[in-house]
Amino acid sequence: MIKVFKIALFFALMLCTTVQLYAQTTIAIKNGEKWFGGAVNDAHLMPFADGYSLNMYGDTRGNQAAPLLVSTKGRFIWSEEPFKFTFQKNSLVISDVKGALVIDSAGKNLREAFKNAAKRFFPSKNKLPDTFLFSKPQYNTWIELVYNQNQKDILNYAHAIIDNGFPPGVIMIDDNWADYYGRFDFRADRFSNATAMVDTLHSLGFKVMLWVSPFVSPDTEVFRELLDKKLLLFDNGGDTTKTWAKADKPAIISWWNGYSSVMDFTNPEAITWFRGRLDHMVNTYHLDGFKFDAGDADFYPATALSYKKATPNEHSRLWAELGLFYPLNEYRAMWKMGGQPLVQRLRDKKHNWEDLQKLIPHLTTAGLLGYQFTCPDMIGGGEYGSFIGKDKLDEQLVVRSAQCSALMPMMQFSVAPWRVLSKPSLAAVKKAVEIRAKYTPYIMQLVKASAASGEPIARSMEYEFPNQGFANAQGQFMLGSKYLVAPMVATGNTKTVFLPKGTWQNDLGKKVKGPAKIEIEVAADRLPVFELLKN
Incomplete structure (x- = not known):
């Protein structure tokens, strides 16, 4: 019994590896493996191709981002801190790691990679925004x-x-x-x-x-109040040894509306x-x-100074x-x-x-x-x-x-x-x-x-139908597990739709057997939707 337990523990450790702060970690990309994640605003470049690189430290591409990569072979990479990742030929290179790196291989597809990562690191709180x-x-x-x-x-x-x-x-x-x-x-x-x-x-x-x-216009009544209370982010003045306690000059941030100070939310006050x-x-x-x-x-x-280092x-x-x-x-x-x-x-x-x-x-x-x-x-x-x-x-x-x-x-x-x-x-x-x-x-x-x-409401085709060749499908998506939505996103009125296995019924009442690649005519007021009747 003890021997069986040790073998099980060994394989569990093989499936989930925590890598400490190494300068660089190189991961071999499996045959046919596709990777997604990092920054949402680069998603049209996914699955990632050779040569793509992003350092997420201080760069979230102006949209949502997370220290997470997920693959069609069920693997995911996570760190509590931002890191740099680069795709080089048949390798994924992780560098500039600021925290422990988790490499998990327990899943078999993209959906399992996401669910395994979410369960461990960002489980849904079972709470809703205003519906x-x-x-x-x-x-x-x-x-x-x-x-x-x-x-x-x-x-x-x-x-x-x-x-x-x-x-x-x-x-x-x-x-x-x-x-x-x-x-x-x-x-x-x-x-x-x-x-x-x-x-x-x-x-x-x-x-x-x-x-x-979070911005505050400088040289205003509110600015002076917040500066006096030290509720703003501060400038170190080029002195890397300066502490927040001795800081007295606010950081002035350049953004799309000019120059402003910014709130320091590491400070509870x-x-x-x-x-x-x-x-x-x-x-x-x-x-x-x-x-x-x-x-x-x-x-x-x-280089800015805050109440708590961040x-x-x-x-x-x-x-x-x-x-x-x-x-x-x-x-x-x-x-x-x-x-x-x-x-x-x-x-x-x-x-x-x-x-x-x-x-x-x-x-x-x-x-x-x-x-x-x-x-x-x-x-x-x-x-x-x-x-x-x-x-x-x-x-x-x-x-x-x-x-x-x-x-x-x-x-x-x-x-x-x-x-x-x-x-x-x-x-x-x-x-x-x-x-x-x-x-x-x-x-x-x-x-x-x-x-x-925690599962997505709008899902990629690869997420809902893994390993059926949909990793590069960007012109259609699944609304839950029931409806395939294929809007026109280009000029004209002809659309190519890729249907997974199963029996589908389109918005015009016609049934289609998948898998299939079909060409459809899309009238100016039509939104093509295919309902999955039977897997």
Whole structure:
């Protein structure tokens, strides 16, 4: 009996190896093995090809990331700290490791690799974000108003949503609602009565979120208060021996809106202060939640001094923890918070077909990193720079973007479809919303199940149908285990769909036997969906 136990222990250790802080670890890639993970914003480059390299220390590619790699052969690599990984011919090279490295070979496929990693390192907390984010569309004021957020136009936007036949949902008031960053009150020159505005939005059936960031505008009243209390990140002035206790100069961070100081959430008093301001906004203006923007690891200099020593990635993770106090939340940058009831939106995409084609691989890869409560970017694109100078948007792109989002865990509008589309195109977008409503009960079942199991809601084909040749499939995804969703993500009206083994029925009622590669015609208002009737 003792001998049998020793043999079992030996094989268990062989399947899961913890490597200590070696300068470099080289892992031989198995025949046919494909790898995913690291940074969501590079998911269109996955499975990784020879030559790909990323050092995750201070670089999460402007979106969700995690110190996790998973393979189609059931292996996963995890560390509590960021590391660098490089694919060189038939090897995966791990270097610049800051913590113990776990290499696990217990699984047989991509799904088992994910589940084994999640169970050990980021088990789902069986808690949900506000389910209104899933059950109804979301509407962000960004593309319509950009930096001119104001009471009149926000109310006009909300009324237009309803007047044009769209259902009310979550409305997100974006950046530049305050006098400056760090001040938590609506600016009086644009909001005559913000509380009344929010109350009106509630009466129309909306819940209201507000954009916030960890930045504080320098040389302001709030900045001076936080500096005096040492609740900001500090600059070491080039002196690597300087301690936080002796620091007196705040770190000034360059970001997309200029230069600001940034909160130091390693300090419990900073968390208390910031939560106090958020709660003030909720209590005073009747807000329902917050869009937590920025917080990217690369906004925290490695040389900065904080109350407690932390990597740039850890600073990013601490920003994420604030969202746990507000069920109606959204994040765009994230580090090592898999399994938590936090909503993850893909980073801003441009108004072009190339970026539309990234939505599926990016969203499904977020699920592989433990971020199951995912939202694609704004329909038609959320990168406002790509809208500048465009007299006319690509109507087909907006329609196909809406269809691509319709059966993802969430769908979010920003550019007003009724403003930029012709009547036929607008009707097609509204039909996509109606399609979502039809599948919403199933989506809500998946959301609740995902909170318990941690499994993705939107899944890659390889995840749901391992070892059937789907590792490179980026134009379709599974909604749970029942529906294959194959939206048009390119110009034209012809789509190639790859069906796994089983009997499938498409959205037009036709049955198809898989495995099969089929060419289908996709009308302007059609979202192809295939229901798995029998494995």
